[in-house]
Amino acid sequence: MNDETKKQINQRYERQLDKGERFWPDTIFKDLIMSLAIFTLLILLATFIGIPAEPKADPSDTSYIPRPEWYFLFLFKFLALYGQLPIIGKIEWLATVLIPGIAIGVLTLLPFIEKNPNRYYGKRILPISIMTIMVTGIILLTLMSEVPTVAEDGSKLLGTLQTLVGIFIPLTAYILFFAFKSNTRLMLWTTSLAVVSMILISGTVLALAPEKQAEETEVATTLVDQIFAGQDLYSIHCTECHGDDGSVAVIQGVEGLEGEKITPINSRDVLYTITDSAMYEVIAYGRPNAGMPPFGKTYGGELSRSEIDYINVFMRYMWDDRFEIPAEALKPLFPPLATGEVPSYDVHIQPIVKRYCISCHRAGKENNNYLMTTYEEILFTGDNAANNIIAGDEGSYFLQVIQEHAIMNPEKPEEELIGVMPPNRALKPNIVDVFFRWIMNGMPQTAAEAQALSPTPVP
Amino acid sequence: MWNNIYNWLDERLGLNDMYTNLLDRPEPKTTWWNTLGSASMFLFIMQGITGIFLTVYYTPSPDHAYDSVQYIMEGVAFGWLIRGIHHWGATLMVILVFVHMLRVYYTASFKYPRELTWLIGIGLFLTTLGMGFTGYLLPWNQKAFWATTVGTQIAGTVPFLGEFILKSLRGGPELSALTLQRFFSAHIWIIPAILVALMGVHLYLIIKHGESHFPTKED
Numbered sequence: 001m002n003d004e005t006k007k008q009i010n011q012r013y014e015r016q017l018d019k020g021e022r023f024w025p026d027t028i029f030k031d032l033i034m035s036l037a038i039f040t041l042l043i044l045l046a047t048f049i050g051i052p053a054e055p056k057a058d059p060s061d062t063s064y065i066p067r068p069e070w071y072f073l074f075l076f077k078f079l080a081l082y083g084q085l086p087i088i089g090k091i092e093w094l095a096t097v098l099i100p101g102i103a104i105g106v107l108t109l110l111p112f113i114e115k116n117p118n119r120y121y122g123k124r125i126l127p128i129s130i131m132t133i134m135v136t137g138i139i140l141l142t143l144m145s146e147v148p149t150v151a152e153d154g155s156k157l158l159g160t161l162q163t164l165v166g167i168f169i170p171l172t173a174y175i176l177f178f179a180f181k182s183n184t185r186l187m188l189w190t191t192s193l194a195v196v197s198m199i200l201i202s203g204t205v206l207a208l209a210p211e212k213q214a215e216e217t218e219v220a221t222t223l224v225d226q227i228f229a230g231q232d233l234y235s236i237h238c239t240e241c242h243g244d245d246g247s248v249a250v251i252q253g254v255e256g257l258e259g260e261k262i263t264p265i266n267s268r269d270v271l272y273t274i275t276d277s278a279m280y281e282v283i284a285y286g287r288p289n290a291g292m293p294p295f296g297k298t299y300g301g302e303l304s305r306s307e308i309d310y311i312n313v314f315m316r317y318m319w320d321d322r323f324e325i326p327a328e329a330l331k332p333l334f335p336p337l338a339t340g341e342v343p344s345y346d347v348h349i350q351p352i353v354k355r356y357c358i359s360c361h362r363a364g365k366e367n368n369n370y371l372m373t374t375y376e377e378i379l380f381t382g383d384n385a386a387n388n389i390i391a392g393d394e395g396s397y398f399l400q401v402i403q404e405h406a407i408m409n410p411e412k413p414e415e416e417l418i419g420v421m422p423p424n425r426a427l428k429p430n431i432v433d434v435f436f437r438w439i440m441n442g443m444p445q446t447a448a449e450a451q452a453l454s455p456t457p458v459p
Numbered sequence: 460m461w462n463n464i465y466n467w468l469d470e471r472l473g474l475n476d477m478y479t480n481l482l483d484r485p486e487p488k489t490t491w492w493n494t495l496g497s498a499s500m501f502l503f504i505m506q507g508i509t510g511i512f513l514t515v516y517y518t519p520s521p522d523h524a525y526d527s528v529q530y531i532m533e534g535v536a537f538g539w540l541i542r543g544i545h546h547w548g549a550t551l552m553v554i555l556v557f558v559h560m561l562r563v564y565y566t567a568s569f570k571y572p573r574e575l576t577w578l579i580g581i582g583l584f585l586t587t588l589g590m591g592f593t594g595y596l597l598p599w600n601q602k603a604f605w606a607t608t609v610g611t612q613i614a615g616t617v618p619f620l621g622e623f624i625l626k627s628l629r630g631g632p633e634l635s636a637l638t639l640q641r642f643f644s645a646h647i648w649i650i651p652a653i654l655v656a657l658m659g660v661h662l663y664l665i666i667k668h669g670e671s672h673f674p675t676k677e678d
Contacts, residue, residue, distance in 0.1 A: 001571055009571055016487040016672035024482035027489050027670070034494035035501040038551065042505070046543025051532070056525040057604035059634065066605030068613075069595050071553045071588070076609070096616040108581045110564070111574035119567040119674035131564055222533055277522070 005117050053219035055306040060298035067145075074141035075100065080149055081166045084159055103134075125184040126177060129191040133170050136195050140202040141166050147209040161205045165198045220310060223317075227329040230314025232354065233307050237295060239359035243425050246319055253423020255366040257291045266319035276312055283308045334434065342441040343434045344450035345375045352431055353378065356422055368418070375445050384418065391442040399439055402427055480666075487672030492566075495559035496665070499587075500658065502552040506590075509545040510647065517597070519643035521636050524599035549591055556587045567678075568671035576664040579657050586654045593646040596639060607642070608634055 021027060058064070068076050082088075082095040106113060114127055121128060141162075149159030173194040180186045220229040235244065241251050246266030251257045263270055274282065283303070284296025295301035296308060303311075317325045333355060334348040343349060353361075353372050361372035370382030382388055384407075390396045397407050401421040409417040420426070427435075444450040469475055516535055518527040531538035560580060563569055569577035596607040611634070615625030630637030 006571060012678065013487070013669070013672065017485040017669070020485055020487040020672070021489065023484040023486045027486050027493070028482075030489065030491065031494050031497040034491065034498045038498055038501060038555075039505070042544045042547050042551070043540070045547040046540050049547075050539065050543055051546050054598070054600035054602050057521070057599045057601055059604065061601070064601055064605055066609045067602070068606045068610050069591055070550070071557075071591065072610065075613075079613070093616045093618050093621075096613050097618070104581075104585075108578065111569045111571075111577050114567075114570075117570060119570060119678035120676055121565070121674065122676075124567060127567075128565060131561070135561065221529060 001115065001117060009117060053221050055219050055304060056309065058297065058305040060296065061304055070142070073145035074138045077141040077145045077162070078166055081159070081163045084149060084163060085167070122184075125187050129177060129187050130174065132191055133173050133194050133198075136198055137166060137170050140198055144202055144205055144209075147205055151210065158205055158208060161201050165201050165205070169194050169198050169201075219306070223313070224326055224328045226310050226313045227317050227325070229307075230310035230312070231318075233303065233311050234314055235355045236358050236362070237303065238311070239356065239422075240365070241292075244356055244422075246315065248425070253360075253419055260291055262290065265315065268321075271315070271320040272322075276316075279312050279315070280308055283311060336430075337434065337437065340455050341437075342444060342450045342453040343438045344447045345378075345438075345443070345445045347447050347450070348434050349378070349438055350375075352434060356427060356431070379443060389439055389443065392440055394440070396439055399436060402432055402435055484666075484669065486670055489670060490673070492562050493670055495555055495562055499552060499555045499559055499583075500662075502548050502555060503654070503658070506545060506548050506552065507651070509541045509548065512541045513545060514647060519597065519639050521599060521639055524597065524639060528598045528600075549594060552587060553591055556584050560584055566671065566674055572668055573664070573671060576661060576668070579661045579664065582657045583654065583661060586650050586657065589650045590646065590654070593642045593650060596642045597646065599639060604634065607638070611638075 067073070078099075079092075079095050083092070088094060114124075116123075118124060144162055144165070147158055147162065149162060150156055151158055173190050176190050177187055180190070220226040238246075241254055241257065241262070242248050242265050247264045249262060249264050251260045251262060265271075282292075284294060284301070285299055286292040286294035286301075288294075293301065295303045297304055317323045317329065333351050334343070337343060337348075357372045359365075361367050361370055363371060368383040370384075370388070371377040379389055384397055388397045393399075397418055400407055401418050404420045404426055406416045406420050407418040409415040438444075441450075441453050444453055465474070513531065516527055516531050516538070518524060528542070531542050533539075535541075563577065563580065569580075592607075592610060596603045611625055611628045614628060615621045617624055626632060628638070628641075629635070630641050
């Protein structure tokens with residue numbers, strides 16, 4: 001650029017300054033309003049949208065679908081699309097390093113690449129076109145980042161359409177730009193066509209995309225929630241051997257561990273000597289010598305890091321006398337029954353079953369095929385389903401075994417068909433009473449059905 | 460009396476000179492598009508303030524990071540607000556800096572005499588992304604952990620140097636306590652220091668050359 005051009009540029013700028021405004025207060029005023037607006041927006045976002053809760057990092061959880069930060073999603077998508085290309089798709093670093101590197105390099109050196117002094121839009125059709133297509137691509141790829149490239153039925157249509165948007169249309173447009181050289185009208189047409197077709201194809205992709213499954217992960221954030229979550233997990237995974245209150249010293253009714261002596265885990269011996277991190281290790285790794293299987297995903301169990309932490313929190317606050325349990329965490333398992341009131345599955349039975357029964361009565365456990373995870377399962381599954389729950393019959397096997405009467409095998413009278421339930425400790429009388437009233441009154445499922453059966457309407 | 464105090468300060472600080480040189484300057488007609496740069500700076504300052512508050516409770520270790528963030532959200536008075544602002548501020552800052560760059564690109568404001576302002580600006584854009592990338596890991600939740608895993612993996616595909624870059628970013632072959640520690644250090648000391656330095660030069664250049672005007676047919 002020669003001195004003459006520089007002088008012209010500076011003179012034009014001077015003329016603009018003469019027609020312009022003062023930095024203080026005019027320009028600053030606008031800046032302040034903008035900042036204030038952003039500040040307000042931030043407060044609103046923080047208050048009304050907040051930050052979604054996420055479970056703790058779990059390096060062993062290989063089922064987690066990793067995603068980068070949202071502003072790198074387009075790059076992630078680009079890599080996925082690029083990887084589908086034949087031959088060059090295999091050379092990963094072309095897409096991860098070379099292409100982004102060139103893009104950033106060109107952007108950085110822009111003032112030395114576009115050296116002409118023209119600033120007016122009409123004189124800069126080429127750079128504006130290139131950038132417009134690039135930005136459109138970035139936005140569309142970000143929007144499509146969740147759409148898979150291969151559909152579940154193996155169809156590659158979505159992937160092909162996305163590749164059109166992310167790679168082929170922009171590439172074709174860029175090649176055409178250089179073919180057209182200085183024909184700005186053709187360039188504008190190409191840009192418009194490219195942008196419109198990219199948007200239309202992306203719209204199609206998004207419309208065709210399979211419904212996103214809500215991958216809701218329960219994250220307990222408050223202490224009370226963590227205690228409840230821990231209680232539920234404990235009921236499912238630990239009650240079988242340790243009992244619902246951790247007091248079991250001799251395991252009963254568990255295949256392969258019958259009669260095994262263990263330290264009650266609600267005792268000071270355990271709670272005072274084992275720290276949280278040691279407890280985490282015990283639960284995650286199990287105690288192979290004592291028969292305790294590993295529960296952590298790392299070692300082939302079912303529990304994630306956060307879930308083991310919740311169990312830990314639950315044990316501490318429930319049984320460790322150095323911890324004070326928050327009052328809200330002590331709410332009763334089910335609302336107490338009034339005289340004559342009929343309990344329902346939804347309100348009474350489900351929480352009880354969840355706490356005391358599911359640990360064994362779920363798929364994959366030794367339980368005579370009697371599963372108790374849903375209303376239907378409780379009524380209709382099991383090897384003895386015919387005699388198990390009979391409306392209005394005190395002799396129902398179910399009611400007998402929870403009242404400590406084992407059912408003998410009719411063919412071999414000395415052999416137990418069903419042992420007492422739960423094997424390790426009898427249910428409290430008020431819980432037995434709930435089951436009793438429920439079965440005697442025909443096992444209503446919802447609270448409304450139960451109320452209809454109650455002789456006096458519940459106020 | 461106020462006059463005396465002002466005069467005393469003016470003689471020593473040069474307040475009047477500052478006023479004439481910094482504030483009482485002519486500018487071309489500006490629009491709302493011109494506010495994006497100062498808005499980005501405002502966001503950076505907000506991120507700085509909220510970030511400093513967050514470090515009071517945050518612990519950069521895999522054992523405690525998640526719980527300390529949880530405590531900020533539940534236990535600390537207005538902790539949720541401070542972290543909320545920091546979280547959304549990061550998102551907005553990436554958007555604003557990017558849109559600011561687009562504005563400069565479309566109006567060709569990077570041309571003579573503002574080439575250096577553009578170069579510094581690219582540096583600011585990249586450091587902003589760096590802030591986002593390093594800050595994302597700190598809550599040590601699943602999203603953070605796996606985003607950083609894939610992020611560093613992509614950096615590891617660089618030919619020849621990949622392995623070295625991957626290990627330097629992670630502090631070893633896998634994500635570990637070292638990764639969290641060095642991301643934290645980068646997030647609160649190294650990158651902000653670079654960012655502030657670049658921002659200082661960027662601002663000086665803007666005052667030196669004035670804001671560019673929107674191009675007209677004769678430009």
